[in-house]
Amino acid sequence: MRNWTVLNRLLKLFTPAAAPQEPPPGHIDARRLMAQHTVEEFNEAAEGYFKRHVGNAAFYLKKPLGPPEDAAHQLTAFAEMLRGLKPLPGMRLLDFGAGTCWATRYFADFKLEVVACDVSPTALALGQQRFAHNPPVDSPFQPEFMAFNGRRLPLPDGFADRISCFDSFHRVPNPKEVLRELGRVLKAGGIAGFSEPGPRHSQTAQSQFEMKHYQVLENDTVLEEIWPWAQEAGFTDLRVAVFNTAPFTLSLAEFAKLESRPGSKPLQAYAEHVRRHAPERRLFFLHKGEPGAPDSRDRAALLGELSVELYTAQVHPGDWVEGRAVAHNTGRGRWLPSAAPFGPVKLGVHLKSADGLLIDADFARAELPAGRGTEPGETVAILFRFQAPAESGDYRLAFDLVSEDVCWFEANGARPVEAELAVR
Numbered sequence: 001m002r003n004w005t006v007l008n009r010l011l012k013l014f015t016p017a018a019a020p021q022e023p024p025p026g027h028i029d030a031r032r033l034m035a036q037h038t039v040e041e042f043n044e045a046a047e048g049y050f051k052r053h054v055g056n057a058a059f060y061l062k063k064p065l066g067p068p069e070d071a072a073h074q075l076t077a078f079a080e081m082l083r084g085l086k087p088l089p090g091m092r093l094l095d096f097g098a099g100t101c102w103a104t105r106y107f108a109d110f111k112l113e114v115v116a117c118d119v120s121p122t123a124l125a126l127g128q129q130r131f132a133h134n135p136p137v138d139s140p141f142q143p144e145f146m147a148f149n150g151r152r153l154p155l156p157d158g159f160a161d162r163i164s165c166f167d168s169f170h171r172v173p174n175p176k177e178v179l180r181e182l183g184r185v186l187k188a189g190g191i192a193g194f195s196e197p198g199p200r201h202s203q204t205a206q207s208q209f210e211m212k213h214y215q216v217l218e219n220d221t222v223l224e225e226i227w228p229w230a231q232e233a234g235f236t237d238l239r240v241a242v243f244n245t246a247p248f249t250l251s252l253a254e255f256a257k258l259e260s261r262p263g264s265k266p267l268q269a270y271a272e273h274v275r276r277h278a279p280e281r282r283l284f285f286l287h288k289g290e291p292g293a294p295d296s297r298d299r300a301a302l303l304g305e306l307s308v309e310l311y312t313a314q315v316h317p318g319d320w321v322e323g324r325a326v327a328h329n330t331g332r333g334r335w336l337p338s339a340a341p342f343g344p345v346k347l348g349v350h351l352k353s354a355d356g357l358l359i360d361a362d363f364a365r366a367e368l369p370a371g372r373g374t375e376p377g378e379t380v381a382i383l384f385r386f387q388a389p390a391e392s393g394d395y396r397l398a399f400d401l402v403s404e405d406v407c408w409f410e411a412n413g414a415r416p417v418e419a420e421l422a423v424r
Helices: 002-011 030-036 039-062 068-085 104-109 119-132 175-185 207-214 223-232 252-260 267-279
Strands: 090-096 113-118 144-147 160-166 186-197 237-240 279-285 304-310 320-329 347-352 358-367 379-387 391-403 417-422
Touching: 030 207, 039 119, 039 207, 068 104, 068 160, 068 186, 068 279, 090 104, 104 113, 104 119, 104 160, 104 186, 113 119, 119 144, 160 175, 175 186, 175 223, 223 237, 223 279, 252 267, 267 279, 304 391, 320 391, 347 379, 358 379, 358 391
Parallel strands: 090 113, 090 160, 113 144, 160 186
Antiparallel strands: 186 279, 237 279, 304 320, 320 379, 347 358, 347 391, 391 417
C-alpha cells in the first residue's frame, strides 16, 4: 500500500501536455513545414543529411557512445525500452527509423531477428558497417536492412513481434499514415515502443538549427494527438514510461528517509525533479491487443516442482545412472519442448562432492518427452540416463529444471532434489 501511495503522489505532479503554441517570431513552425513539403522531399532531405555527414562515419559508428551526457541519456532510454518491449529470443523486431542502427545492433545480441528500416540508404549503409565491425555474439540471425519510402513498409501483415523507434517518429511528416503501417505489420499481441523528444521539441535551438540548415523535420511529440491515430491503426492501449535520464542524488541520511518516511522531503524533491524534466522526453508503448501467454523464454514465468527416483544408488565408474523424474509446472509460462531453439526446458544435474561442494554445474541433461511442451498446471514424467563420474567416490546429484540460456529454476525459488550416488 505504501508504494502505491508514493506512486500516486508522484503521478499527481504530472499535468497533461499543453496544446501546441505558435512559435516565436522568426522561428520555423514545424507544422507549417510539414504542410509545405511532400513526404518524398523530406526523404530526400534525410538522405542528404547523412550524405553530408558520411565523412564523419566514426561519430555515427560510435553511437550511442558520444558525449557522456548524451550517451547516458540514450542508454537510459534504451534500458527503459527493453523493459517495456520485453523482447524474447527468436522474436522479430523491426527497428523503425533505425538511422545508423545503433539500437538495432544492441537488440541483435538478444537473439532477435532484427530488421533495420530507414528512409536513408546512406544511414543504413553505415549501419551495415557497424555490424561488419562488430557482429552479434552467439546469434543465429543475420540482420536485414530495409529502405522505407515513407509511406508503405515492404513487409507482410503481422510480420513483427516488436517494433522499436528511437528518436525517429518526430521526423515523420505523415505520422497518421505511418502509424497505420506500423499497426499493420505488428502481430496481434505485439508492442511498439517509441523514445521521442517532448511536446516542445520543435522550438529548441538544436531543432531550429536542424530545420534551418538541413530542411529536415523536428516535430513535437504530442501524445494526445498520437493516441487517436494509434487507435485507428489497431492499437488498443498506450502506456507512458515515468522515468528520468537526469541524475538525482541524495545524502546518505536523506536516502534512508525514502523507505522509512513515504512523505519525506527527499521523495517530494525527487518527484519534482522527475516532473521538471518530463517535458524533455516521451517514451511510450503502443499495445496491439492482449499479449500472448508467456513461455520458458521468459524467466519470470518459470517455476516447478520436482521429484526424482534413482534406480540404483551405487554404480561403477563411467556406468550409466538411470532413473525417473516427475516435474510439475507451477509457473505462469508454458515450458517449451527440449528441442526448441530458444528457451528449451530440460532436466539438469549438478554434480557435488559428498559434503556438498559443487564439482560440475552442468554435469548432465535429460530431455522432456517430445511434444508441444508443458502447460502451467501440467505434470510430465522424465526418464533419464547419463554416465557416472569416471573416478570412484561418494557424490551428491542435485536435480533441477533448466531453461537453457535463461535460468535454472532454483534461481527463481524452485527446490532442487538431491540424491546420493556411490561410485565404486
